[in-house]
Amino acid sequence: MINQLFSHRYLKVLVLLAGYLVSSSAAQSQTFTNPLLPSGADPWMIYHDGWYYYTHTTGRDLRLWKTRQPVELASAEHRVVWTPPDTGAYAKEIWAPELHFLQNKWYIYVAADDGRNENHRIWVLENPSPDPLQGTWTVKGKLADPGDHWAIDLSVFEHNQQLYAVWSGWEGYQNVSQDIYIARLENPWTMQGDRVRIATPTHDWEKRGSGNGLPVVNEGPQLLRQSPTSQKLFIVFSASGCWTDHYALGYLQADATANLLDPGSWRKHPEPVFRQVPELGIYGPGHNSFFRTPSGQDWILYHANPSAGDGCGRKRAPHAQPFGWRTDGTPDFGSPLSRKPLPVPR
Template sequence: MPTHMRCLFRRLLTISLLTLTLACQKTAAPPPPVTPPTLTTFTNPLLQAGPDPWVIRRGDFYYYMHTTGNNLTIRKTAKMSELGSAVSTVVWTPQQAGVNQRDIWAPELHFLDGKWYIYYAADPLCCDGHRLYVLENASPDPTTGTWVDKGRLAVPGQDLWAIDGTVLEQNGKRYLLWSGHETASSQAQRLYIAEMSTPWTLVGPRIELSRPEYGWEQNGSPAVNEGPEVLRHGNQTFIVYSASHCSTDDYALGLLTASATADPLRPAAWTKSAAPVFVKNPAGRAFGPGHNGFFQSKDGTEDWLIYHANAQPGQGCGDTRSPRMQKFTWNADGTPNFGTPVATGTALPKPAGE
């Protein structure tokens, strides 16, 4: 082939290849974006440590508290299944003027009469042990604003050892439930109720609703009824409480039942279940399950139980107790059916609406 023909051929071939390359670049589709899979499940425990868990929902957020021992901390989250990544805010510590307390236990956050209240137990370093106290906050968001100390919460003339305060509202009245001693020298813990005139004031009398009487309530020493929590369903009001000492693996949940229109100060209005309603699951690494709370799923269609438990036997009352949650159902007679503590690490569907 003549030289000028070879040059022309190479020139045409180069132009053809360049044209083909540009055409491919114009028509090739970009790679699709990588979308991470949406997680629809969660596993227990929610946190590595968190004794005495408590949850309340207001608006689009859940507010969670547990015993820290030395302060009051609130976690705020839109999704309970993501509690581990929730923003955590220390809202109060006892190192304030005029406050001398230690061993801060079982805080509960309640929204009453347009304000927030935290009920907690602490040892005032006097008076033979723990008492109940109340803080108030007028901010719409309990993780902001100023918490005002409203003082000690006790029935007039009966300033005795007391822990685990919670609020019951029934028949247009408000009541405090708690665990306390019958006398200053008594050690067994009983459940008491008294009417409230304000969120920080009790009016007498103090009425006993339950004491440790069954064998499953008397494991460990002293015998214990504590951690009362209110649950409503249909025309019934329930008090779900923790029984036996927290140092044992047999810490469990008991149940009191009354009509939703009954006078809660009348002991005869309450029926006590002879058997526990939630007990340990050694195979699922749930020892001493108890000190529970309740909440509904984001869409309001599911009822959920939150509680603490130890992952190993013999771990007792310390910070090894971790918060867990699981959905529960209702029996034909309207009582709650909590089932069995779900094994840690089990993939569970997230609460509906999350």
């Protein structure tokens, strides 16, 4: 009888303890703390069929993460899905991959070269598997303008049933200025017609770190719109050298009914819209992407350095935070938030 009573009380304690642990875990899961990973430049995330898929620059291969909760990358399933050949046009300097689901297949757009930066071009990989972490990724080909110019940071979007590519490139064949270009796509791996330049660094805040052989920089363009029926389109881009603490975000704006291939359709906001906050230990925030949760929350995902002078190295890590919209239809990113607990995406 005593043993049965003890066993009953012991079991009750275990049940209460288990309940406490579950409750404690659930409470902890309501918040997260940036950065999401110790390292990861040029972060990209997409939501598809109940899953978030994430990737970033490793420089040597392509890796994908898969998770139900976008801020739990540290514990998410992940794997290397493609390793480049030892030599060749896309063997080295694997930069800024993006994952897109287009025409019922997965595509990765990535910049790569043969070991010489002037040979950086955009390469397209394709995978017909429903799960991009499964199946086989094959190189579909090079996505280049007719002049085959230097190109990095390409992103793809659809507007009015037309695919577009937007990226950072050189006007000529020398590294003087990184500008933002746009072009129509015939299909996910083929450009339709020539490119059009829609932005070049013009403001002082876009030119930090240039001179002495270093270029002025606009890069990492990303399309943003409040909804599919919004009357305003934005291309958010990164400006100034990533080697400076002044790396920041700006945006271009166009009317949804405008000709997107007309440079005059795009208007640049005169000031940066997201910049460093040294007092919070956020330096060089930029090269972002966006994701929207099933409940309709908009989030910005960006990399930032923890200290001054960290530059373009492996200290850049992914950060996430929600953002809103002003009454005039423009995005309000606020400022980079400190490394304190934030509510998880819903």
